[in-house]
Amino acid sequence: MAKGPDWRARSISLAVIAALIALGVRSLFALELTADISEFLPESDDRELERIAQQMSASDLSRTATLLVSSSSPEDAAAAARVLSGRLEGSARIAWVRHSPGEALEEAFYALYFDRRLGFVERPMTDAELAARAQDLKRRLMSTTGTFVRQIAPQDPLLSFPRLLERMRAAQQGGLEVQGGQLMTGDGDAVVFFASEGSPFDGEVSAGLAADVDAAIEATRAAHPDARIAVSGVYRIAIASERAIRADVTRISVVSSIGVVLLFLLLFRSPRPLLLAVVPLLAGFVAAVTVTQLAFGRIHGLSLAFGATLIGVAIDYVAHALNHHTLAPDPAGPAASLRRIWPGLALGAGTTIAGLAGLAWTSFPGIRELAVFTSVGVLAALLATRYLIPPWMPREPTPTRFHRALADRLGAALARLRASRVALLAVPVLALVVSAVGLSRLRWVDDVRALNTVDEALLAEDERVRAAVSQMDAGRLVVAWGETAEQALDRNDEAHARLTAALEAGELERLRSIHELLPSVASQRASFARLTEDASLPARLDAALEAEGFVPDGFAPFAEALRAGPPTPLTWEELSGSALGELVAPFRVDLDGGGVAFVTLTRGADVDALERRLDGLDGVRVLDRARLMQDAYGRFRQRTIELVGVGLLGVFLMVLLRYRSLALALAAFAPAVLAAATALASLVLAGYDAGLMHLVALLLVLSMGVDYGVFMVESRTHGEGPATTVVSLLVACVSTVLSFGLLAMSANPALRALGLVTGVGVGLSLLLAPLAWVLLPRERAGGDA
Numbered sequence: 152m153a154k155g156p157d158w159r160a161r162s163i164s165l166a167v168i169a170a171l172i173a174l175g176v177r178s179l180f181a182l183e184l185t186a187d188i189s190e191f192l193p194e195s196d197d198r199e200l201e202r203i204a205q206q207m208s209a210s211d212l213s214r215t216a217t218l219l220v221s222s223s224s225p226e227d228a229a230a231a232a233r234v235l236s237g238r239l240e241g242s243a244r245i246a247w248v249r250h251s252p253g254e255a256l257e258e259a260f261y262a263l264y265f266d267r268r269l270g271f272v273e274r275p276m277t278d279a280e281l282a283a284r285a286q287d288l289k290r291r292l293m294s295t296t297g298t299f300v301r302q303i304a305p306q307d308p309l310l311s312f313p314r315l316l317e318r319m320r321a322a323q324q325g326g327l328e329v330q331g332g333q334l335m336t337g338d339g340d341a342v343v344f345f346a347s348e349g350s351p352f353d354g355e356v357s358a359g360l361a362a363d364v365d366a367a368i369e370a371t372r373a374a375h376p377d378a379r380i381a382v383s384g385v386y387r388i389a390i391a392s393e394r395a396i397r398a399d400v401t402r403i404s405v406v407s408s409i410g411v412v413l414l415f416l417l418l419f420r421s422p423r424p425l426l427l428a429v430v431p432l433l434a435g436f437v438a439a440v441t442v443t444q445l446a447f448g449r450i451h452g453l454s455l456a457f458g459a460t461l462i463g464v465a466i467d468y469v470a471h472a473l474n475h476h477t478l479a480p481d482p483a484g485p486a487a488s489l490r491r492i493w494p495g496l497a498l499g500a501g502t503t504i505a506g507l508a509g510l511a512w513t514s515f516p517g518i519r520e521l522a523v524f525t526s527v528g529v530l531a532a533l534l535a536t537r538y539l540i541p542p543w544m545p546r547e548p549t550p551t552r553f554h555r556a557l558a559d560r561l562g563a564a565l566a567r568l569r570a571s572r573v574a575l576l577a578v579p580v581l582a583l584v585v586s587a588v589g590l591s592r593l594r595w596v597d598d599v600r601a602l603n604t605v606d607e608a609l610l611a612e613d614e615r616v617r618a619a620v621s622q623m624d625a626g627r628l629v630v631a632w633g634e635t636a637e638q639a640l641d642r643n644d645e646a647h648a649r650l651t652a653a654l655e656a657g658e659l660e661r662l663r664s665i666h667e668l669l670p671s672v673a674s675q676r677a678s679f680a681r682l683t684e685d686a687s688l689p690a691r692l693d694a695a696l697e698a699e700g701f702v703p704d705g706f707a708p709f710a711e712a713l714r715a716g717p718p719t720p721l722t723w724e725e726l727s728g729s730a731l732g733e734l735v736a737p738f739r740v741d742l743d744g745g746g747v748a749f750v751t752l753t754r755g756a757d758v759d760a761l762e763r764r765l766d767g768l769d770g771v772r773v774l775d776r777a778r779l780m781q782d783a784y785g786r787f788r789q790r791t792i793e794l795v796g797v798g799l800l801g802v803f804l805m806v807l808l809r810y811r812s813l814a815l816a817l818a819a820f821a822p823a824v825l826a827a828a829t830a831l832a833s834l835v836l837a838g839y840d841a842g843l844m845h846l847v848a849l850l851l852v853l854s855m856g857v858d859y860g861v862f863m864v865e866s867r868t869h870g871e872g873p874a875t876t877v878v879s880l881l882v883a884c885v886s887t888v889l890s891f892g893l894l895a896m897s898a899n900p901a902l903r904a905l906g907l908v909t910g911v912g913v914g915l916s917l918l919l920a921p922l923a924w925v926l927l928p929r930e931r932a933g934g935d936a
Contacts, residue, residue: 160486160542167539168430175437182440183449200772203630203740203748204779211737212750213351214246216364216384218343219616223377225330225339231375232333232341238367239345244360247733250343251332259730260319261312265303267718268311269682270675276309276688281695284309289699306708308696318667319731327620336619346733351386354393361390383616391609399897410889411466418882419473420551427540428469434539435465435532442527443520450524451517465532467855467883468496471862472536474879477548478558479871485544489537495865498809499858500533502802507854554878561881562874568925578922582829582915589832596840597785598777623663623752626776629761632748633770636723636739639747640671646771649764650751658764660755665738668731672720679717689713750774784843791846795853799824802857810864818927819864822919823856830912844904848891851905852912855887859920866924877921884917 207213218235222228236250264271274280288310291300296313303312327334327342334342349356368380415425443450472489481487489496504526550558568575617623631646633639647666653659670678682688689710693703726735740748753761761773807816827849831841839845859880866873887909894906 157484157486157542164539164542168433171434171437174441175433178437178440178444182444200630200774200779202742203632204774204776207740207750211346212740213385214346214349215737216345216347216382216386217616217620218345218364218368219336219381219383219619220341220343220371221339221379221381222341222375225335225341227375227377228339228341229331229333229335231371231378231380232343234374235367235371235380236343238370239343239364242360242363242367244348244356244363246346246348248343248345249733250334250341251329255730256319256734257316260316263721263726263729263731264315265307265312267675267721268307268315269712270679270718270720271315271670272309272311272678272682273670276682276685276691278691278695281692282698285695285699285701288696288701305706306712308692308701308706308709315668319734338619340619342620346737347386351384352389354389357386357390360386381612381616383613383620387609388613395899399894399899399902403893403896407889407893410893411886414882414885414889415470418551418554418557419477420553423543423545424469424473427473427543428466430539431465431469431532431535434535435528435530438531439524439528443524446523447520451520455524465500465529465536466886467858467879468500468533468536469540470882470886471496471876471879472540473544474882475869475875476544477550477554478875478878479869480546480548484546485541488544489541491869492865493537494809495862496533496536498805498865499861500529502805502857502861503854504529505798505801505805507850557881558874558878561877562872565873565877565921565925568922572926575922575925579825579919579926582825582919585836586825586828586832589835590828593831593835594840595785595788596842597781597788623661623754624756627753627756627758628774628776629662629751629753629765629771630740630748630774631751631768631771632740632742632746634746636747637671639749639770640665640669640723641673642768642770643749643751644670644674645768646751646765649768650753650761653761653764656760658757658760659753662751662753664751665735665749666751668735669721669723669726672722675720676717683713683717788843788846795846795850799853802853806857806861814927815864818923819860820857822860822923823853823916826856826912826915826919827852829915830908833911834907839904839907842900842904844901845908848905848908849912851891851909852916855883855913856916856920859883859916860923863920863924873921873924880917880920884913887913 218232220228220232220235222231232250236248239245239248285308288300288304288308291297291310291313292304294300300310300313304310307313327336329335334344336342347356347360349360351357351360364382368382371380372378412425415428416422418424440450440455471492475492476485476488479488481491507522507525507529629646629650631639631643633642643664643666647664650659650662650664654662692706692709696703696706723739726732727739738749738751740750742748756773758773758775758778765771765773803816803820806819807813810816810819830852831845831849834845835841862876862880863873866876869875892906892910892913894902895910897903897906
């Protein structure tokens with residue numbers, strides 16, 4: 152007489168599932184998500200420069216965006232820009248908005264700089280320089296600024312203050328003009344600058360910012376129908392990338408989910424297996440979220456999304472358990488069926504965790520988090536498969552006609568293959584040849600831009616605005632840093648002197664530096680000292696002024712300023728606390744753990760020439776973000792290859808320890824390695840370059856491929872033979888291709904690489920794992936097909 156359900160086991164299982172649900176709800180309510188993409192940037196060997204680059208992702212320089220307003224006339228463009236600025240100022244997500252120089256700035260500038268003007272005279276006062284300044288004074292007195300120059304000339308015949316004012320306007324406006332109080336380009340377009348409150352790489356912050364900016368643009372267009380507004384900002388590119396990836400993943404996830412549901416219904420013709428499959432996935436997800444949150448204090452959105460997908464591989468364990476119990480149930484019940492295949496499940500999961508756990512030693516903070524998340528999730532899903540679902544499995548399952556026919560045909564196919572074992576050697580030999588030829592042509596591409604694609608129209612718009620306004624290269628800077636702001640400014644002064652020489656030598660087209668507005672205290676004192684210590688300066692200046700028709704006695708206040716002694720030097724604290732603070736904030740980066748960096752913007756820089764010119768300066772480096780990331784990704788790739796190699800060695804030792812037979816260990820292990828190598832080689836031969844995501848995909852192929860090999864070798868102890876296991880592998884392969892392989896349809900290069908390698912590699916693993924079993928000597932293979 153058939154025994155009924157084990158109600159005690161079901162009660163325990165139900166209690167654990169209820170606890171998991173409760174823990175999951177609690178974890179989700181306490182969940183702290185981050186979307187900072189810098190978590191997935193590798194740590195460079197140049198730790199100081201890499202630290203500055205990461206800090207800059209949230210600096211004013213990265214948070215600043217530009218709006219270019221065009222219209223039927225410059226006047227209408229300026230009016231539209233004023234409306235746009237007013238709308239933006241109402242957003243709580245925007246730190247500041249600037250569309251004009253503003254009278255407050257010039258008043259603050261006068262208060263800060265006029266009495267300190269002699270601390271900013273850098274050029275030596277040779278006779279030729281004094282003559283040139285006297286001529287410039289005469290010219291300016293006859294220009295439109297003559298009234299202002301006439302007021303300050305007695306105290307400032309060297310015109311130090313007007314030149315400082317021009318530096319300020321250049322720093323504020325770049326190559327822009329001021330027309331009617333509005334910043335304008337030479338083509339008659341109006342310009343508005345703004346900065347976000349949060350990092351542009353924080354997806355949630357940027358999404359809210361984009362909504363506010365779009366609303367302001369729409370309101371401006373309603374008031375000025377002829378206005379055309381273009382935008383340049385890091386936040387737009389970050390949002391476009393995130394939305395494109397999310398759209399791809401959502402679309403493919405829906406298709407793959409439907410596919411997996413149909414697959415289970417086709418095989419089992421019952422909703423119960425689907426419901427049972429949810430339990431290990433739930434257990435894995437809840438455990439992963441809880442442990443990762445405790446370990447890191449928060450979870451990155453990418454770790455949550457991608458890690459949850461990786462945990463989905465655990466559905467293979469459920470499929471394996473359900474398939475074996477359905478086709479070859481143990482008379483003692485589902486728990487006994489699970490015990491029979493448990494060594495293979497445990498070993499397969501162990502090898503998967505071993506491969507994934509290796510990523511915890513990478514230099515990506517986000518990847519380390521992902522490794523912990525996934526490893527914990529896979530372990531929890533395995534334990535749930537072993538202990539939580541057997542009480543709910545039918546004691547006397549009845550396979551569908553399709554399910555039974557599939558197993559019979561696959562068993563017959565294996566029997567026929569065993570009869571031609573020698574001929575089958577051609578398959579792994581062919582795979583080896585393809586691997587050798589393809590991998591010999593392998594070329595790694597470490598450019599981070601290859602991981603993503605951005606709409607060409609968006610990039611063109613960004614570049615058009617940048618070219619019209621900033622005229623500086625994005626991501627190519629000179630950085631000077633120190634333990635204090637003063638030390639950083641002192642190093643920045645030395646860098647500026649060499650960069651000026653580079654400008655004259657044609658190694659640089661343009662530069663913008665905080666040095667123009669704030670040299671170090673030591674530099675300001677030295678400038679004043681050069682003037683006061685030159686005893687011949689008063690007489691030589693009088694001669695230069697007399698040569699241009701001036702009466703030297705009219706400039707007595709200048710001599711009195713020299714005799715009065717040095718003014719109090721201008722410091723960063725005073726400058727940043729004034730109305731000019733927003734103007735100079737983008738030049739400074741505050742470093743975690745203390746320290747300050749100042750950046751110099753460049754255009755048309757010969758990076759190698761600048762590095763040679765700046766060589767030997769402490770705390771000064773050229774920061775080429777693209778090159779820094781490329782070098783870092785290259786090192787990360789090499790490190791990951793080494794970790795994969797170590798992981799594979801560990802996996803092989805685990806398999807060898809389990810079987811204590813080299814032939815059986817190779818049969819379980821070698822198909823995965825050969826499948827991964829052949830998959831990558833095939834893509835290389837098809838014209839693809841290899842990148843970081845191809846390497847990540849190879850890790851997936853190796854993890855799942857070893858599972859397939861282990862399951863096949865374990866089948867030698869199953870009285871029903873290997874046919875049931877091959878059905879499990881087929882189901883696992885199809886579900887994996889539906890989960891990952893469909894990513895090959897993505898427009899995103901990273902997702903497409905993941906899908907291509909995983910789809911091809913898992914398919915090859917499905918082919919090679921049974922072949923390895925067939926090629927084993929009969930006494931090693933165990934049961935017949």
